[in-house]
Amino acid sequence: xxxxxxxxxxxxxxxxxxxxxxxxxxxxxxxxxxxxxxxxxxxxxxxxxxxxxxxxxxxxxxxxxxxxxxxxxxxxxxxxxxxxxxxxxxxxxxxxxxxxxxxxxxxxxxxxxxxxxxxxxxxxxxxxxxxxxxxxxxxxxxxxxxxxxxxxxxxxxxxxxxxxxxxxxxxxxxxxxxxxxxxxxxxxxxxxxxxxxxxxxxxxxxxxxxx
Numbered sequence: 001x002x003x004x005x006x007x008x009x010x011x012x013x014x015x016x017x018x019x020x021x022x023x024x025x026x027x028x029x030x031x032x033x034x035x036x037x038x039x040x041x042x043x044x045x046x047x048x049x050x051x052x053x054x055x056x057x058x059x060x061x062x063x064x065x066x067x068x069x070x071x072x073x074x075x076x077x078x079x080x081x082x083x084x085x086x087x088x089x090x091x092x093x094x095x096x097x098x099x100x101x102x103x104x105x106x107x108x109x110x111x112x113x114x115x116x117x118x119x120x121x122x123x124x125x126x127x128x129x130x131x132x133x134x135x136x137x138x139x140x141x142x143x144x145x146x147x148x149x150x151x152x153x154x155x156x157x158x159x160x161x162x163x164x165x166x167x168x169x170x171x172x173x174x175x176x177x178x179x180x181x182x183x184x185x186x187x188x189x190x191x192x193x194x195x196x197x198x199x200x201x202x203x204x205x206x207x208x209x210x211x
Contacts, residue, residue: 062149062156063163069145070167070190072108073138074183078171079115080133081180083123090175091116109141127182135182139189147197154201161194 079090105115110132113122126133146164150156168187172179179187 059156059159062146062160063166065149066146066160066163067167067170069108069142070164070187071170072167073133073142074168074171074179074186075174076105076108076110076115077127077133077138077183077186078175078180080118080123080127081182083115083118084120084127086120088116133182135185135189138186139193142186142190143193143197146194152201154198154205157194157198157201161191161198164190164194 082088082090112126112132115123118126125131128134129136131137142164146157146160150160165187168179168183171183
């Protein structure tokens with residue numbers, strides 16, 4: 001069974017893993033306890049409830065953070081694409097340095113000029129091949145963020161994928177129902193990387209079960 005990678009520094013993941021371990025300890029202890037069957041059943045029930053609550057909380061957290069990551073980066077791509085064409089209508093969405101998705105430009109890792117100060121040429125550089133918000137850089141940034149959060153847990157990664165798709169959809173709604181080509185390509189590449197990681201983990205699990 002896949003477990004959350006305890007090498008991750010995410011406190012939510014650490015708490016989840018600790019709750020899982022406590023639940024398993026309770027179950028193991030019940031096998032040798034002298035308590036009545038009703039007491040044992042009660043403890044097992046409470047352990048199961050704690051795991052269920054913890055699992056729901058961590059999965060929701062991962063989904064939300066993944067949504068923020070994909071939406072924030074996609075919002076930036078859309079605004080920059082508009083700036084390249086001379087349209088600064090959407091720059092105000094950032095209100096300085098916020099992407100309206102819960103992530104600041106700084107948290108994304110962007111340390112350049114405020115978008116309101118960019119020239120058309122500078123905006124074009126940012127979304128070009130090799131640019132900070134280009135297809136390759138953005139897809140790698142988003143997928144690294146997600147994989148670092150989820151470790152080698154298949155269920156967590158699958159839930160995060162749902163969040164990524166939701167983020168792209170939210171960004172699409174914000175800008176009139178369409179994504180620029182760069183964002184469509186970024187979405188495709190992002191999901192391709194995540195799907196490959198999921199397939200890799202499923203293959204590893206299958207090999208372990210076959211041993």
